[in-house]
Amino acid sequence: MKTKNLLQTIAMSLVSFVMVFALISCEKQDVTNTDQDAARIETKHISPEMARVRDYVPDMAVVAHRGSVFWVPEETEAAWRWAREIGADYLESDLQCSKDGVILANHDDNLKRTTNIENVFGETVPETRVQFYMERAGMTEAEAQAQVQADRLSFTPFYTKSYFYEELMMLDAGTWFNEDMPEQAREAFSTQKQYVSSLEDQIMYAEGKMLKRDANGDRVYTLTGTWDPANPHTCLKYEFEYVDDPQDTGNRPGIYLEFKESWLNPSNFEQMVYDELDRLGWNVITAPEADNTPFYVTGDDGKQKVNVGNTNGKVILQTFSWESLRRSAELYKGQIPMCFLLWHDQITPTQYAAYINIAVDNLAHIIGPSIAGAPNNYFEMNAPWMHDMIRRAGLLNHPYSFDTMEQMHVYFGDWHYGASDFAAPYLDGLFTNRSELTLQYMIDKGLRHPDAPQEVENASACLDRLGY
Amino acid sequence: MKKYILMPIMALFTLANVAAQDFDTAPTIQIGSKNNDAQFTIGARMMADVAYYHSDFTPLKSGAALTDARIRTSMKFNDWYFYADFDFSKGKFKQKDIYLQYSWGDTQSIKAGYFCDPSNMAGNTSIGSYHFISRSAATRALAAGRQLGVAYKYAGEKFFANQGIFAENLYNDQLAGFQGVTLGGRWLYRPINSENHALHVGINARYAKINSGENYQGVVKTNVTLSTPFETYVDTNSDFMNAQVPWASDVLNLGFEAMYVSPKFFARGEYIYKSIAKERDDETLFKNQLGTEWSWGSLASWQAGNPLKTSNFHGAYVEAGFMIFGEPYRYDSKNGIVGGMRGKTLEIVARYSYTGLNDIEDGAYYFLPRDQYIDEGMLLDYPASSKSIGGGKLHAVTLGVNYSFNKYVHMLVDYTYNCFERDKYPYDKNFHALQGRLVFSF
Numbered sequence: 008m009k010t011k012n013l014l015q016t017i018a019m020s021l022v023s024f025v026m027v028f029a030l031i032s033c034e035k036q037d038v039t040n041t042d043q044d045a046a047r048i049e050t051k052h053i054s055p056e057m058a059r060v061r062d063y064v065p066d067m068a069v070v071a072h073r074g075s076v077f078w079v080p081e082e083t084e085a086a087w088r089w090a091r092e093i094g095a096d097y098l099e100s101d102l103q104c105s106k107d108g109v110i111l112a113n114h115d116d117n118l119k120r121t122t123n124i125e126n127v128f129g130e131t132v133p134e135t136r137v138q139f140y141m142e143r144a145g146m147t148e149a150e151a152q153a154q155v156q157a158d159r160l161s162f163t164p165f166y167t168k169s170y171f172y173e174e175l176m177m178l179d180a181g182t183w184f185n186e187d188m189p190e191q192a193r194e195a196f197s198t199q200k201q202y203v204s205s206l207e208d209q210i211m212y213a214e215g216k217m218l219k220r221d222a223n224g225d226r227v228y229t230l231t232g233t234w235d236p237a238n239p240h241t242c243l244k245y246e247f248e249y250v251d252d253p254q255d256t257g258n259r260p261g262i263y264l265e266f267k268e269s270w271l272n273p274s275n276f277e278q279m280v281y282d283e284l285d286r287l288g289w290n291v292i293t294a295p296e297a298d299n300t301p302f303y304v305t306g307d308d309g310k311q312k313v314n315v316g317n318t319n320g321k322v323i324l325q326t327f328s329w330e331s332l333r334r335s336a337e338l339y340k341g342q343i344p345m346c347f348l349l350w351h352d353q354i355t356p357t358q359y360a361a362y363i364n365i366a367v368d369n370l371a372h373i374i375g376p377s378i379a380g381a382p383n384n385y386f387e388m389n390a391p392w393m394h395d396m397i398r399r400a401g402l403l404n405h406p407y408s409f410d411t412m413e414q415m416h417v418y419f420g421d422w423h424y425g426a427s428d429f430a431a432p433y434l435d436g437l438f439t440n441r442s443e444l445t446l447q448y449m450i451d452k453g454l455r456h457p458d459a460p461q462e463v464e465n466a467s468a469c470l471d472r473l474g475y
Numbered sequence: 476m477k478k479y480i481l482m483p484i485m486a487l488f489t490l491a492n493v494a495a496q497d498f499d500t501a502p503t504i505q506i507g508s509k510n511n512d513a514q515f516t517i518g519a520r521m522m523a524d525v526a527y528y529h530s531d532f533t534p535l536k537s538g539a540a541l542t543d544a545r546i547r548t549s550m551k552f553n554d555w556y557f558y559a560d561f562d563f564s565k566g567k568f569k570q571k572d573i574y575l576q577y578s579w580g581d582t583q584s585i586k587a588g589y590f591c592d593p594s595n596m597a598g599n600t601s602i603g604s605y606h607f608i609s610r611s612a613a614t615r616a617l618a619a620g621r622q623l624g625v626a627y628k629y630a631g632e633k634f635f636a637n638q639g640i641f642a643e644n645l646y647n648d649q650l651a652g653f654q655g656v657t658l659g660g661r662w663l664y665r666p667i668n669s670e671n672h673a674l675h676v677g678i679n680a681r682y683a684k685i686n687s688g689e690n691y692q693g694v695v696k697t698n699v700t701l702s703t704p705f706e707t708y709v710d711t712n713s714d715f716m717n718a719q720v721p722w723a724s725d726v727l728n729l730g731f732e733a734m735y736v737s738p739k740f741f742a743r744g745e746y747i748y749k750s751i752a753k754e755r756d757d758e759t760l761f762k763n764q765l766g767t768e769w770s771w772g773s774l775a776s777w778q779a780g781n782p783l784k785t786s787n788f789h790g791a792y793v794e795a796g797f798m799i800f801g802e803p804y805r806y807d808s809k810n811g812i813v814g815g816m817r818g819k820t821l822e823i824v825a826r827y828s829y830t831g832l833n834d835i836e837d838g839a840y841y842f843l844p845r846d847q848y849i850d851e852g853m854l855l856d857y858p859a860s861s862k863s864i865g866g867g868k869l870h871a872v873t874l875g876v877n878y879s880f881n882k883y884v885h886m887l888v889d890y891t892y893n894c895f896e897r898d899k900y901p902y903d904k905n906f907h908a909l910q911g912r913l914v915f916s917f
Contacts (some may be wrong), residue, residue: 022803139512163768269856269857270857328856329856357901358844360843362844
């Protein structure tokens, strides 16, 4: 009898258990769905004041990434003249600083890949520095020798901050390209010496100028002041000379400036750039343009021209650096468009939203996510849900960097066939190494502003025309 | 030969009571020698859980699981007692209690082997008798579990003391040298102590010297993980409440507890404070990082960039049960715990628990994409290593109804609301769990 009761009890328990389980099984439990999670997350939203500055930036802006890394030696006169002439909206650069405070453009943390610095200076203090100290610091030869000896003790070779800009002007920033990219090589990239560009150079190219060169092809400049190690960034003054570019067809692109990792530059680098933009008339905080200045105009020749460089959107700042993002917010106060660049593997919607919130908190207007695909095979940070999240925060999306038509098909949504939950295209502008391809693609798709140039010059022919 | 055949048959049909430690219910099957100076028991336990979870953002895995499948055996000879208990649930073999105990008088015993560290009440209460489907998250995150060692217990009427010394590393698989040691104890005062009516208050303490770790840049790097699931065994994800404490050296647990038991009501609670001091061979690490362009230039600068501090955590719970009908609650004076349901019983239970696995520097900035605290309080590219640990904070409230069909078969139904907070999971705040458990034990 006891055994029977026990069995009945067990049976009742099991039946009850199964019933409970059956009941709760009626509800389907989803596994984590990235699209759904992303859609459920609410991010912070930029303020109306920030949105007003965001709108300084033209829609579907074509940003010439370092000018181009495909056609020309990056971040040089050749690169930015080409990008201007091909019709890009922005000339992009990576800003660093010389020992004597010249703001210059260099992508890598050192100069080895894009110049001949290893051959010119090796890993030691430039030998010309003795003469430099004698001329610029009023030292005797013995004092200059002693100073160079002192420099050697703390010298870090190949970093821009280790060299006077006059020393950097001795470097050839063009020949390496011919060796690395033989199919795009042009003799003129060597014979017309390509310099490590200054920010002033970049702005002048955007304004339709080019370097003034002497009979030897060297750039013309004047250096004044006395070297003062206590005041290294302002004691010397370079006056660079420029001439009107005879090949200028009237495009006036803006500039898209990256603050590199904080350890590469002085801690007041954002202030230095602010001041330099001020000096050159490109600081829209102190010298704003008229609000209604169009991004595109018709020139005297009746052709449509890029005019972004004459608008309040003429400068966009960008950075990967968290520290620089914070300092830029403190200094620029969100009054110049700012892009927060992203680099993160295997990101979740929660993490992505956090980046966006950090951007909003630190007065950024744009997110710059990496894109996948050959040749760089960067992390995918611009999936449709990611773009949607950026837009819901009121930010613009400028992914980097496009090299192929395939990538454009992907991120303009051609291959989603309307099936995505998120509307294409998945960008509001883009960094491209192939401005000519991007522009033509956008024109063909009707995505280029109707007032923008609707014809794109052949890339190679453009270089021919520019004398390379 | 006949004896060996008959013994298992006898075992299957013998019903009697012998005290068992982990289960704290008597095994059903026992074999006694003729003069009753030796007894052999065998028992088993099965627990099947079903759970339905609802959460704000990250889903937990609802469903059913066999959460306990035990076989236990014991041998008693005069004052000697041997016990062994193994678990096969979820298809994995797990070593549970296995020890030898010697008792003298009615109050004293010494135990050696692998068993629960004496330094907390909840851990020393068998889950089969616990009145809740799970121990509190505070216990699971902060209290010690089973250890290999020796313990001496005194269980007098007014005073109870249980303390032991244990190995820090069960399998002695440290890289080199001494594995470390743990000391733990629990001390109770019992102004009221009878089988159905008891009150005790007590303190407990545990100290562990951590010596086992991994080889990290030429030194031994220790790490203590504090984690717990959401008071459930069906989804045992312990990523939510999870604190990693590197360079742990000296771990101190301090706690106090109280319990009241009457025939129809019991209440018990514990507070657990855990302090983890750290130790690191800075000089070796500093020297081993020299030789690159990015090397720290001095030991002082290296230490400033890699600061260490003692981390502190705490948790607590209060549990209560009210018996609607059935066998009265029983205070287990030998172990200072309340016993499980016996016979046909219906009870309702409730619990509140708090678990704090956060030790965050004042003003620290949390950079979520990289799960990184910046103690300087602002965005920096190269901040000093953070001293902050954000393992999460959990308030959990449980209401339960338990029914015991008889001494062998119990059913538990719990609803738990988990109020969760952790910087890493900003969209996960509320977790609800409706759980059921079927227990069969003999």
